[in-house]
Amino acid sequence: MAETKINASQTTITASDIGAARAATVLPTASADNVGDIVQFIGSSGSQIKFDVVDSDLTPDNPTVSVDVSKLSGLTLGDSGSLMVSYEVSENNEYIAVVDNGEDTIQSDGFGTPEEAYASVGIVFSATPAFAEVSYSAETYTNGYFYKCTESSGLYSWVQTDVQPAPSGLPDQTGQSGKFLTTDGSSASWSDKPLVNNAIGTQEISVGGVHNGYYKNDYEKATAAGTSSEAFYEGVAVGYNSKARGRAGIAIGTNSYTGSNWIGYGVAIGYNSVADVNPSVAIGYNSKSYSSANTVIGNNITCNGMRSIVLYVSTDTSNSVIIPNTVRDKFIVGFQGNYYEMLDGTDGTIPEARLADTTNAAAGQVLTLDSNLNAVWTTPSGGGASSATATLAVNDWSSNTQIVNVTGVTASNNVIVAAAPASQADYTSAGILCTAQGAGTLTFTCTTTPSSAITVNVLII
Numbered sequence: 001m002a003e004t005k006i007n008a009s010q011t012t013i014t015a016s017d018i019g020a021a022r023a024a025t026v027l028p029t030a031s032a033d034n035v036g037d038i039v040q041f042i043g044s045s046g047s048q049i050k051f052d053v054v055d056s057d058l059t060p061d062n063p064t065v066s067v068d069v070s071k072l073s074g075l076t077l078g079d080s081g082s083l084m085v086s087y088e089v090s091e092n093n094e095y096i097a098v099v100d101n102g103e104d105t106i107q108s109d110g111f112g113t114p115e116e117a118y119a120s121v122g123i124v125f126s127a128t129p130a131f132a133e134v135s136y137s138a139e140t141y142t143n144g145y146f147y148k149c150t151e152s153s154g155l156y157s158w159v160q161t162d163v164q165p166a167p168s169g170l171p172d173q174t175g176q177s178g179k180f181l182t183t184d185g186s187s188a189s190w191s192d193k194p195l196v197n198n199a200i201g202t203q204e205i206s207v208g209g210v211h212n213g214y215y216k217n218d219y220e221k222a223t224a225a226g227t228s229s230e231a232f233y234e235g236v237a238v239g240y241n242s243k244a245r246g247r248a249g250i251a252i253g254t255n256s257y258t259g260s261n262w263i264g265y266g267v268a269i270g271y272n273s274v275a276d277v278n279p280s281v282a283i284g285y286n287s288k289s290y291s292s293a294n295t296v297i298g299n300n301i302t303c304n305g306m307r308s309i310v311l312y313v314s315t316d317t318s319n320s321v322i323i324p325n326t327v328r329d330k331f332i333v334g335f336q337g338n339y340y341e342m343l344d345g346t347d348g349t350i351p352e353a354r355l356a357d358t359t360n361a362a363a364g365q366v367l368t369l370d371s372n373l374n375a376v377w378t379t380p381s382g383g384g385a386s387s388a389t390a391t392l393a394v395n396d397w398s399s400n401t402q403i404v405n406v407t408g409v410t411a412s413n414n415v416i417v418a419a420a421p422a423s424q425a426d427y428t429s430a431g432i433l434c435t436a437q438g439a440g441t442l443t444f445t446c447t448t449t450p451s452s453a454i455t456v457n458v459l460i461i
Contacts, residue, residue, distance in 0.1 A: 021146060027139075030156035031064040033126075034149045039158070041145055047138040049077065052156065053125070056132035063127040065134055071122025074106045075099065079138045085123060086131035087114045097121050235264075246278065286317065291325060301334065308332055312339060385461045389420070392432070392444055392454040400446050408460045411438050420455035427454050 025043035028034060029051055049069060053062040069077065084100045094110025097117035111117040114128050125132070139158065141147065147158040170181070171188050179190040222231035222244070229251075231237040235244030235258070237251045244251040246259025249266050256273045258266030266275030266289075268282045275282040280289040285299040291306040298312030300320035305327035312334040314320060319337040330341045368378050390404040409415055417434040419427035431447030432454060442458065 027158050029064050029066050030149050030158055035151050037149045039147050041141045041147055045143045047140050049136050050139045051134055051136045053132050054135045056129040058129050063125040066124050068122030075101045075104050083134045085134055087117050388458045390456050394453055397449045402444050403441050405440055406442050406458050409437055409440055409442060414461040416459040418457050420457055423454045426450050426452055
């Protein structure tokens with residue numbers, strides 16, 4: 001497995017650290033090269049001698065070292081101490097390793113290189129010194145535990161992390177289908193319910209039954225989360241006193257409920273929202289539907305009608321409205337205590353009250369909506385739109401520019417200019433544009449002077 005490195009000050013390793021950790025039967029020598037490494041020790045629990053180079057002729061860049069103790073025959077190692085390691089050159093130009101523990105000394109045979117001489121007595125350096133002081137101490141490691149290489153005051157060591165090996169096994173799984181694993185801190189066991197007194201509500205969650213601390217086997221696949229919440233067959237209730245009654249109801253919010261008559265498929269979202277008869281939807285504060293197939297969105301709106309879509313805006317209960325049960329198959333909008341039937345749902349037509357009488361419309365009037373959303377003809381405050389024509393004469397072009405007089409044009413009003421149909425081709429081919437306006441004038445430019453007069457239509461708004 002690949003190595004992982006973590007922050008040297010980190011005391012607990014994560015799941016990703018564990019996944020990237022490597023296993024070792026013998027922990028490598030702690031050094032600057034492996035600070036932050038995570039290793040799971042899988043050797044025999046007990047003491048292991050740790051070796052470090054504390055001084056050498058390569059100081060300050062001391063090499064790292066690994067030592068095979070079995071090859072140090074003739075030397076006795078205690079719990080801690082140091083070895084003086086060096087090499088000599090014989091008369092035959094062979095290298096001889098010398099290891100001294102302060103009481104006894106051993107020497108290798110002669111070899112062609114210092115590395116071969118050191119290796120023959122079980123010592124391997126990352127860089128070959130002529131001499132080195134190698135300290136050692138006994139460290140205790142436990143099988144299955146994770147260790148991190150750390151540094152303190154120039155000394156390197158493997159430190160056991162906060163992560164410990166997993167329990168050796170699960171409780172007997174026979175007959176435990178669909179149950180959840182839990183623990184009391186010392187032993188694992190199986191549980192029927194996954195959550196008890198959790199942050200979602202002040203009472204336990206019941207999955208497959210009714211909330212409120214009791215369970216009914218005849219209502220399955222329900223989920224309730226929140227104090228005094230209730231959910232029945234395939235329903236979901238989330239929030240204080242939320243109740244999803246009837247089949248597959250969804251109630252989200254304080255005092256929200258669906259299906260008080262046990263009729264299902266309602267959706268109620270919001271404080272005091274009600275979707276009482278299937279399959280209705282009520283969304284918003286005090287948004288309520290008491291008949292079937294309604295979609296009610298807004299605040300302080302109650303719909304007793306049927307098969308309607310209602311959009312309503314109100315800032316407080318004094319502007320609430322109640323739509324009677326005689327209203328059906330409508331698209332309804334409302335605001336602050338008033339509501340209007342915008343479309344007839346049976347054939348998609350606009351009610352006559354919404355249409356404007358065109359017989360009394362005057363020239364220049366525009367169609368607007370009054371406060372009751374009826375369409376009416378009104379005269380704009382500026383007197384309405386007007387039109388005019390202008391002619392761009394052939395001989396009036398000067399440096400591809402021509403200014404014409406147009407009554408009603410100002411420097412700031414809105415003007416729409418287009419070529420008359422008979423002049424459209426010449427207007428386009430000459431690259432003519434209206435580029436400026438002033439008091440009673442329009443300025444035109446062209447890329448090519450046209451060979452004939454151009455008529456333009458002007459709409460002044």
